[in-house]
Amino acid sequence: APWRQFMFESLLGTPQVVRSILTIFDAHPKVGIVAVQHFEPVRRWLGWGRNFACSQLLARRMGFKLDPDRPLDFPSGSMFWVRSASLEPLLKLELQVEDFDPVQGQQDGTLAHAIEHLFFHVCEHAGYEWLKVGRPEFYSSTFDFESPSNHPALGSWMRKHRYTVLP
DSSP states (O other): OHHHHHHHHHHHSSHHHHHHHHHHHHHOTTEEEEEEOOOGGGGGGOSOGGGHHHHHHHHHHHTOOOOTTSOOOOOTTSOEEEOGGGGHHHHTTOOOGGGSOOOSSOOSSSHHHHHHHHHHHHHHHTTOEEEEEOOGGGOSSOOOOOOTTSHHHHHHHHHHHOOOSOO
16 A cells, blocks of 8 residues: 555656656657656565566567566556557557456566566667656655756756666
8 A cells, every 4th residue: 555655646646746747758759658766665576576487478579588687677566657659569469358367466477567577678669768757755765856847957867867678
């Protein structure tokens, strides 16, 4: 519940939060996904876990390879804003409900978890960039934040801090 509340507040919490995210999409047409920075209590569990093999199969079907030695990042919790074209390779897989594991309290190793780990990869493969946002007051060790209302500064910040998950 605290993680869910954190994501809601970070991505939908106030009209200003929503406006700032829409401003990012408007001012930066190459941004395909805007996700929230990780919830601090889950950071230590971020990694491929039991998801790499399934993620690799999905990646191959979409036309790219995963490198387990590259930095990994993904929208933990699978809540984000998206430009639908940035997920087109995943949507073209035409996965069906029957392809997913029945929900039985799994915390890792399912098709849904493999997909969650691939969102930023898919975004980059589709030719888009991704960006993570956060509300500074939610972090004990504040990251380097930039206001989306300052378009030139945000663009500069994105170029300076951007890294990719695909080679």
